[in-house]
Amino acid sequence: MNRVRLLVLNAALGPLDYSVPEGMALDHGSVVIAPLGPRQVTGVVWEADRLPGGEVADQRLRPLVAVLPVPPIAAALRRLIEWTADYYCAPLASVARMSLSSGAALKGGGTITEYRLSGTVPARLTAQRSAALAALAGRQGTMRELAAIAGVSEGVLRGLIHCSAMEPVQVSIDRPYAPANAEYAAPQLNDTQRQVADELINAVQQATFAPFLLDGVTGSGKTETYFEAIAEAMRRDRQVMVLLPEIALTENFLKRFESRFGAPPVVWHSSQKQSQRRRAWRQVASGGAQVVVGARSALFLPFADLGLIIVDEAHEISFKQDDGVRYNARDVAVMRARFEQVPVILASATPALESLQMAEAGVYRKLDLPGRYGSATLPDIAIVDLREQVPPRGRWIAPPLVTGMAARLERGEQSLLFLNRRGYAPLTLCRTCGYRFECPNCSAWLVEHRLSRRLACHHCGHEVPNPDRCPECGEADCLTACGPGVERIADEVAELFPQARVAIATSDTLSSPERIGAFVEAAEQGAINVIVGTQLVTKGYHFPELTLVGVIDADLGLEGGDLRAAERSYQQIAQVAGRAGRAAKRGEVLIQTRHPDAAVISALASGDRDAFYAAETEARRHAGAPPFGRWAAIIVSSETEQEARDAARAIGGAAPRLDDLAVYGPAPAPLSLLRGRYRYRLLINARRSAALQETLRNWLSDMNFPAGVRVGIDIDPYSFV
Structure with missing residues (x-):
């Protein structure tokens, strides 16, 4: 190659052509460093006929600086990058950047220091040193890794190094991983x-x-x-x-x-x-x-x-x-x-x-x-009608669920209560003047978290300490929490069953792999009687002693403007129900609802998944919704509401008039203010035959907006807020 076309990892630049210095070996997909003005940028050598570019004379091209020491991006991955950018109406450079997401990996190799036992026994052998020597036999790793394996502090290991019981070893920073063995423990499948x-x-x-x-x-x-x-x-x-x-x-x-x-x-x-x-x-x-x-x-x-x-x-x-x-x-x-x-x-x-x-x-x-493995069977599912089985005032767990939990505690089994709402309460208000705590950056209430003693926005992360008095009227002892979150349910369980060991499982409490591992180990060993969790516990976990699942508010997911609400609610509740009775003991699921006749709830109670999907399929077919039609969203945002509204109206006014495409909006998004930006949305419903992406690109390509306006395209949207 004498000249190459680069996909530069900056969406604002577009493809650029460069000359290839003599002796530099390149392939399509090679990752290179190229000059751009006074600085240097990273790019990928791409097929020139697949990227647009102007004809620049060879003598005007600047030479590449270097080829980075990594294998070229393979043709299959380059085609995937192109397809993803085209289908989702995204800049090609933004997609390619996801393949080169570790900047440190693009550099050359290096070494790090690991440690292993030397065979020397220290003269002073404490209990901790003895434990470390026993645990680390045949092991090698960094100081932090070995301290975790041995269950001792890094100071103990430094003492072993000082007395020559451990020795340093220089290893490649890119050292291979321990190989897995396909034949190690083959299971007995039915x-x-x-x-x-x-x-x-x-x-x-x-x-x-x-x-x-x-x-x-x-x-x-x-x-x-x-x-x-x-x-x-x-x-x-x-x-x-x-x-x-x-x-x-x-x-x-x-x-x-x-x-x-x-x-x-x-x-x-x-x-x-x-x-x-x-x-x-x-x-x-x-x-x-x-x-x-x-x-x-x-x-x-x-x-x-x-x-x-x-x-x-x-x-x-x-x-x-x-x-x-x-x-x-x-x-x-x-x-x-x-x-x-x-x-x-x-x-x-x-x-x-x-x-x-x-x-x-x-x-x-x-x-x-279609069936569970071994002797396990699917759980029995029952509906708790909250219009008839009313929890006591100030409580959220209905009597049948309380009775079921008591029986599990007596038998030494576990219960799981599911509510897909983090924190203690979704809204805090003043009883005196009616003031409600809102996020200054989002059109959302601040959620009370009593474990951290904060009011927090779950959209932008804004937090304030729990106040002592109302900031509006100044009254003390007038703030009340409205509605339940998982922390409130956990408090209720503690009041009902003081002897129970309760764990709250949310992204707040299980915020790292170490905490998740500790939670799983405690649950598997029976150190937890009741788990109170959000969607984080609806999938993937297998606790043999968990025999009761209670869904606190099955109607929660059906609220709002989510066009996939019914399907999503069914999936979520079915998944959490599947945590019950996964071993020899039979499981039971109690679903609390105020709408027992809703199609989702009826399907869960009867176990007739196929009937629910058939009804949902026909509803989608009638509405021209996916998979029978196509959806796309245009999201317009700005720090100035007027600017966002004007830009959205301009887009709506320029909407194409096509038989196979309908445009709804613009309208303020349900979350009209998010992270300090005002938001408007347009929803496009297209037939399968429509050239949706091409239409969107042609529609927006000639439009100009103020610098503060952002216009995003969401193909096949799942979020409608």
């Missing part, structure tokens, strides 16, 4: 699981694009079944990507993976340290990472030899990113599998309606696991 596993194994052997919908009830062994496909990919030295919707699920998954394969997988998510992400990225790119388990951002990692993709809990809305590049990782995972020519497995107990429709159309191969 006949149905084995039949499904064999189909998945065969797909891995065929090494071609094959999308599967693995539809299994909660506790049916979906994970153990697709582990067999992972094992086959390992035998063939192919890499595997497993996407999880929540970081909170990672710790539990890691334990199950290590029990099956003898070593943990490689982890990728935003809570990792820079050094961990650097090592993971480089091992993925070099082929040294066998299995990567991560959040949606793992989808764009530069795998050297990808052989299988798995999306667990594939129905989860957490896979949809609602800022930056607004993509759905479930759908992009299918497209990556297509470009890579590998199988992809979407696993769920409550699949998205779109996925079921794809299976019905024959695009996906549907595999069913």
Whole structure:
């Protein structure tokens, strides 16, 4: 190559052409450093015919500075980047940046200091030193890692180094991970699981694009079944990507993976340290990472030899990113599998309606696991009508649920109470003057958190201390909490059952992998009697002694303007119900509701999932909603309300008049003020035949807005706030 076209990782710049210095070896996908004015920028060498660019004479081109020491971005991943940018109407550079998300990984190698036992026994042998020597035999790692393994302070280890009982070792910063073993602990699958596993194994052997919908009830062994496909990919030295919707699920998954394969997988998510992400990225790119388990951002990692993709809990809305590049990782995972020519497995107990429709159309191969593994059976589900079974004044747990919890405590079993609302109460107001505490940055109430003694906004993070008096009228002892959050339910449980050990499981209390691990261990060992949690506990966890699930407010998810509210509520409650009775003891689920005749509640009570999905499908078909039609949203925001309103009206006034496309709005968003910006929305409903993305680009391309106005496009929106 004498000249190249670069995709520069700055969406405002567009493609740029450069000359190639003599002796510099380049391929399409090479990551390079290029000059731009007085500074240097990172870019990716792209096929010139796939990027727009002007014809610049060779003699005017500036030469590239350097090629970074990483493998080129493979053609399949480059095509995925192009498809994602085109489908979601996002800048190509913004999507490409997600593949190069670890800046440290793009640099050369280095070393770090690890430690191991030297074989020397210290003259002074304390109890802590003895424990450390016993725990660290055959181990090697950083000071922090070894201190955690041994359960001692780093000071104890420094003492062992000082007396030569431990010695330093220089290792590569990008050192390989411990290999997993496909044959380490093969499970005993039942006949149905084995039949499904064999189909998945065969797909891995065929090494071609094959999308599967693995539809299994909660506790049916979906994970153990697709582990067999992972094992086959390992035998063939192919890499595997497993996407999880929540970081909170990672710790539990890691334990199950290590029990099956003898070593943990490689982890990728935003809570990792820079050094961990650097090592993971480089091992993925070099082929040294066998299995990567991560959040949606793992989808764009530069795998050297990808052989299988798995999306667990594939129905989860957490896979949809609602800022930056607004993509759905479930759908992009299918497209990556297509470009890579590998199988992809979407696993769920409550699949998205779109996925079921794809299976019905024959695009996906549907595999069913209709029964729980072993002797476990699905729980009994009953409705508690809050119009008849009224909780005492000031309480939120109805009498039948209290009775069920008392019986579990007496038998030494566990209960789980589910309410998808963090904090103590969603609203705090003054009884004297009616003042309500609002967020100054968002059109939302401040939520009281008694554990942290703060009022907090769950949208922007704004916090203030719990006040002693009303800021409006100055009255003391006049503030009252309205409505329940999980902290209030936990207080009620403590009042009802003082002897019970209660744990609150939310993103506030389980804010790190260490806290999640401690919670899981305590629950598994029976150190917790009652778990009170949000959607964080609705999936992935297996507690053998948990036999009762109580849904405090089943109607909560049906409120508001969410166009997928019914489906989402069904999925959430069905998932949390699936935590009950996952072992030998039979489970029971009590669903508290004021609308027992609602279609969602009736379907949950009867266990007739197919009837609910059939009714929801017909409603979507009639409305032209996904999967039978297309949705898109245009979100306009500005720090000035007038500016946002004017820009939204200008967009609405320029809307195309097409037979296969309807435009609704503009209207203020339900959250009309978010993080200090005023927001307006337009909703587009298009037929499947419409060229939606092209229409949107043509519609907005010639429009000019003030510098403070942001206009975002959300294809297939999941959030309507």
